[in-house]
Amino acid sequence: MTSTDVHKDVEDSGPSGYAAARLRLLQEGARSGPPRRSALAELTDDWLSGLFAAGSEQPRGVSLIAVGGYGRGELSPRSDLDLVLLHDGSDPGAVATLADRIWYPVWDLGLALDHSVRTPAEARKTAAEDLKVQLGLLDARHIAGDLGLTAGLRTAVLADWRNQAPKRLPELQELCAERAERQGELQYLLEPDLKEARGGLRDATALRAVAASWLADAPREGLDDARRRLLDVRDALHLTTGRATDRLALQEQDQVAAELGLLDADTLLRQVYEAARVISYASDVTWREVGRVLRSRAVRPRLRAMLGGGKPVAERSPLAEGVVEQDGEVVLARAARPDRDAVLPLRAAAAAAQAGLPLSLHAVRRMAAGVRPLPTPWPAEAREQLVTLLGSGQSTIEVWEALEAEGLITRMLPDWERVRCRPQRNAVHIWTVDRHLIETAVRASEFTRRVHRPDLLLVAALLHDIGKGWPGDHSVAGEIIAKDVAARIGFDRDDVAVLATLVRHHLLLVDTATRRDLEDPATVRSVAEAVGSQGTLELLHALTEADALATGPAAWSSWRGSLVADLVKRVAAVLAGDAPEEPEAAAPTAEQERLAIEAVATGGPVLSLRAQTEPPVHSEEQPAGDPEPLGVELVIAVPDQPGVLPAVAGVLAVHRLTVRTAELSTLDLPDGVEGSVLLLNWRVAAQYGSLPQAARLRADLVRALDGSLDIAGRLAERDAAYPRRRGVVAPPARVAVASAASRHATVIEVRAQDAPGLLFRIGRALEDAGVRMRSAHVSTLGANAVDAFYVTDAKGVPLAAGEAASVARKLEETLRG
Numbered sequence: 001m002t003s004t005d006v007h008k009d010v011e012d013s014g015p016s017g018y019a020a021a022r023l024r025l026l027q028e029g030a031r032s033g034p035p036r037r038s039a040l041a042e043l044t045d046d047w048l049s050g051l052f053a054a055g056s057e058q059p060r061g062v063s064l065i066a067v068g069g070y071g072r073g074e075l076s077p078r079s080d081l082d083l084v085l086l087h088d089g090s091d092p093g094a095v096a097t098l099a100d101r102i103w104y105p106v107w108d109l110g111l112a113l114d115h116s117v118r119t120p121a122e123a124r125k126t127a128a129e130d131l132k133v134q135l136g137l138l139d140a141r142h143i144a145g146d147l148g149l150t151a152g153l154r155t156a157v158l159a160d161w162r163n164q165a166p167k168r169l170p171e172l173q174e175l176c177a178e179r180a181e182r183q184g185e186l187q188y189l190l191e192p193d194l195k196e197a198r199g200g201l202r203d204a205t206a207l208r209a210v211a212a213s214w215l216a217d218a219p220r221e222g223l224d225d226a227r228r229r230l231l232d233v234r235d236a237l238h239l240t241t242g243r244a245t246d247r248l249a250l251q252e253q254d255q256v257a258a259e260l261g262l263l264d265a266d267t268l269l270r271q272v273y274e275a276a277r278v279i280s281y282a283s284d285v286t287w288r289e290v291g292r293v294l295r296s297r298a299v300r301p302r303l304r305a306m307l308g309g310g311k312p313v314a315e316r317s318p319l320a321e322g323v324v325e326q327d328g329e330v331v332l333a334r335a336a337r338p339d340r341d342a343v344l345p346l347r348a349a350a351a352a353a354q355a356g357l358p359l360s361l362h363a364v365r366r367m368a369a370g371v372r373p374l375p376t377p378w379p380a381e382a383r384e385q386l387v388t389l390l391g392s393g394q395s396t397i398e399v400w401e402a403l404e405a406e407g408l409i410t411r412m413l414p415d416w417e418r419v420r421c422r423p424q425r426n427a428v429h430i431w432t433v434d435r436h437l438i439e440t441a442v443r444a445s446e447f448t449r450r451v452h453r454p455d456l457l458l459v460a461a462l463l464h465d466i467g468k469g470w471p472g473d474h475s476v477a478g479e480i481i482a483k484d485v486a487a488r489i490g491f492d493r494d495d496v497a498v499l500a501t502l503v504r505h506h507l508l509l510v511d512t513a514t515r516r517d518l519e520d521p522a523t524v525r526s527v528a529e530a531v532g533s534q535g536t537l538e539l540l541h542a543l544t545e546a547d548a549l550a551t552g553p554a555a556w557s558s559w560r561g562s563l564v565a566d567l568v569k570r571v572a573a574v575l576a577g578d579a580p581e582e583p584e585a586a587a588p589t590a591e592q593e594r595l596a597i598e599a600v601a602t603g604g605p606v607l608s609l610r611a612q613t614e615p616p617v618h619s620e621e622q623p624a625g626d627p628e629p630l631g632v633e634l635v636i637a638v639p640d641q642p643g644v645l646p647a648v649a650g651v652l653a654v655h656r657l658t659v660r661t662a663e664l665s666t667l668d669l670p671d672g673v674e675g676s677v678l679l680l681n682w683r684v685a686a687q688y689g690s691l692p693q694a695a696r697l698r699a700d701l702v703r704a705l706d707g708s709l710d711i712a713g714r715l716a717e718r719d720a721a722y723p724r725r726r727g728v729v730a731p732p733a734r735v736a737v738a739s740a741a742s743r744h745a746t747v748i749e750v751r752a753q754d755a756p757g758l759l760f761r762i763g764r765a766l767e768d769a770g771v772r773m774r775s776a777h778v779s780t781l782g783a784n785a786v787d788a789f790y791v792t793d794a795k796g797v798p799l800a801a802g803e804a805a806s807v808a809r810k811l812e813e814t815l816r817g
Helices: 005-028 035-052 092-108 120-129 131-137 145-185 201-212 225-241 250-259 266-305 344-355 362-372 378-391 394-403 408-412 413-418 432-443 453-462 475-488 494-505 506-517 519-533 534-551 558-576 589-603 645-654 694-706 712-723 760-766 800-816
Strands: 063-067 083-089 113-118 141-145 315-322 323-326 329-332 608-615 628-639 659-666 676-684 736-739 746-753 774-782 782-792
Touching: 005 035, 005 250, 005 378, 035 063, 035 092, 035 141, 035 225, 035 628, 063 092, 063 145, 063 800, 083 092, 083 120, 083 145, 092 113, 113 120, 113 494, 113 782, 120 145, 131 201, 141 145, 141 645, 145 201, 145 266, 201 266, 225 250, 225 266, 225 760, 250 266, 250 694, 266 394, 315 344, 323 344, 323 782, 329 344, 344 362, 344 378, 344 408, 344 413, 344 558, 362 394, 362 408, 378 453, 378 475, 378 774, 394 408, 394 432, 408 413, 413 475, 432 453, 453 494, 453 534, 453 782, 475 494, 494 534, 506 519, 506 534, 506 659, 519 534, 519 558, 519 659, 534 558, 589 659, 589 676, 608 694, 628 645, 645 659, 645 676, 645 694, 645 712, 645 760, 645 774, 712 760, 736 800, 746 760, 746 800, 760 800
Parallel strands: 083 113
Antiparallel strands: 063 083, 063 141, 315 323, 323 329, 608 628, 628 676, 659 676, 659 774, 736 746, 746 782, 774 782
8 A cells, every 4th residue: 555545545534544544554564664653643644634624614823733752753653642732822712622623533543642732922931841841842843724833933942942051951961860860771771661761762852952952962973873773663562562662571572573573682682772872872972062061151251251352272181192181071182193003092091081081072083083903912002001991990981882882892802792782681680791891890990909910800801701792601602702802912821821711710619609519629629720820719709709799789799708708718728739939030131230230339320221112013904013112121220228119219200100010129249249239120101201311310319319309299299280180989009918928028019009109109118117128029000000029127037927917007008098
C-alpha cells in the first residue's frame, strides 16, 4: 500500500479509517525507522486536520499545534500525542467545542493524549513557570488553523528561551542530573530506560534545547545517528510489547533484536550502549561549555572595568610538554605538533587526569585527526604516561572516555574494540566490560602503595578481562592478548610474563579462597606453583581486591577479604623458601671511577649529563625517524658527607627536573686513593622546556651542600606562586620496614605520590633521623614513587627493630603532613 492509499483511507473513513491506515503503516516491513515515524506523524496530522475542519464553521484565531516528540515529527507506535489548542481568546465557547471535537476521537481510539488549551500569553506564562512545558514548545509545529498565530508563538517562545537561557540552562542541567541519579546510566544498565536514563532520549532533547539557546552547541558528529538508533529500538519495543514503554526489559530483548534484524540481545544492548555513550559524552562536553560561557559572562564586565575595555586574554598554565590548562580545560600548547609527537595524546591525557581537569574536545579531535601512530614497541615515555593516566584515580574515567569518543583508545590498543560497550549479563557486574576494566584501574590506584610494581598492577587491571571479547575461557584468551599488548607497550620479557600470569590467574585467589580447603597443603602448593614468586603474589592480591571492588557491591566483603588474605599468607610462606640470595654489587664503570677520583681530588661534586635514547623503529607502517628520548642520565660523584641525597634531590626539584630512577651507593676507590665517595646514577627529564646546563647544576649543588642555597625556601616560594589545582586525591604515603630484606642494613620502603621535591623531603627526613645512607634505589612508575633506602646506625650496623620502626613512622608522618 502506498502513502497516497494510506492518506486516502483517512479521508474516506474518518477515525476508523485513520486506525486502519495506522495499523497497516506499522505492519509494513519495508518501512521502519525515521521514514515510518515521519509517515506516522504525517498521517496523524492529516487526521487531526480533518477533525479540526469538520465543524460547520471554520474557527478563526485558533490553531492546533504539535509539541514535544510529535512536534519533531517523531511518532513511535505507542507515542503520546502532545497537542496544544492555541487561540486568541475572542471566542472561548467555540474553542471549547472545537477541543471536544478533537480530543474525544483521540481518546476513543485509545491513544494517549497530552493536551492543553491556551492563549499565546497563557502559553508563555506557563512555559516561564514550567521548564518541561517550555522545552516542549521549543519543538512546536503547526498542524491546522491560523498559521500566523502558531508562528507568533514559536517566535516568542524562542526569544523567551534565548533571553532566559542564563537562568534556565542551569535549571535544565540540574533536572538532567536528578534524572540521571534516579534512572542510572543507559550505557551500563541491563534493563535500561531508553528515554529517562542518562544518555537517553531526554538528554538528546536537552541538547537540542541548549543549541536553540545559541549559548552553546553539542558535538554533532554521531549525535543524530545515536538518537535515531535509540528511537528505532523504542519503535521495536512498542511493536513487540504492544505497550507504550521505554524500559527495555530482559525478557523482551531477544524479540526486539529480532524485530530490528540483529543477531541477538547482546548485539542489541551493545548498539544501545554505543548510542548512549555518544549522547552522554556530548552532554558532558556541552554542559561544560555552558558553564564556561556563563562564568565568562559573569566575569567579563568586571574584567573590562579593571582592564579599561578590550577582550581579556585567557590564562594558559603549562602542565606538560605541549599541554596547557586554559579555562578549566586541558588544551594543546600553541607549539604542539600532534603529527610529530606520537606520545602527545597519552601525555595530554595523563596531565589532565593528574590535574583533575577535562580534556578539551578541540584538543582531542585535533590529536585524533593528526597524531601519528605509536611505534612498536612503545617508547618509554608513552608507557609511563599510560601508567600515570591509569593511576590517577576517579578522574581517569572522564579523560579515558574523551579519548575513546574520538577513537584514540582503539587506535593505540586495537584489542580494546572487542570489549568496548560489551554487556555483562551477570547480576554481580554493574558495568560493561570496558568500563569495568577502567574501574578496576581506578580501584587499583588506591593500592599502589601495597606493591613494589604499581605499573604492573595498573596495566594488569586494565587488561585482566580483555579476553571477554573472545570465545572460550576469558582468562586463557586474555593471557595471550596480554602478552601481545604488554610487549607492544614496551615491557621487557620478565614483565610481560608477570602480566600474562596476572591476567591468566586474576580469579585464582578468590576462587581458591572461597571454594577450596585452605588447610590442605596441596591447595596452597598449587597456588604457589601458579603464581611463582612473592612479587607476583603481592600484585595478584591487590588485583584481586581491585577487580572485586570494581565489579559491584556483591563481589567483595570483609569475609571474602579475610579468606583471600589467609590464602596469600599461606602461599607467601611456601614461596619464602625459594627467595633468591641478595645480589652482589656491580663493579663501577670506568667513567664512574674517573668521576670518583676527580671528586676526591677537587673536594667537591663532579657530574656528567648524557642523553639516553631508544633506537628508531622502522616498519612498513612506521617509517624510520629520530631516536625516541628516554631522558638524561645524570651521574654525580660526591665526597662522602651528610646531606648528599636531599641536596641533590632538592637542586633537581628547583630546576624542575623529574627523577625517573635513582641509585645511590658508596664507591670503593682504587688502591692508593684515600677517601670515600658517594656515587649517584640517576635518570631525569625536564617537566617542560629544556634541560639546565651541567655547570649550573654543579654550582647550585655546591651551594646546597655548603648550606648557602635555601632549597626548602625556594620550593615553598614556587609552590605559593601557583594556586593549587583540584587534582586527584592520591592515597596517602606508606612507609614500611622490609624485614629480612638485607643482612647488612635496614631497608626502609617508601611508596608515595610522585611530586616535585618528594625525594628532597625524604632525604632530609632520613638525615634528621640520624641514620647513615648505605644505598638508595629510587624509581618512578607513572605517578607513583617506589623507593627503597638501605640505612644503618652511626656504627654501620642495621638499626634495632624499635629504632627502625620509629624512623619509618616519623618519615611517614612527614610525608603525610
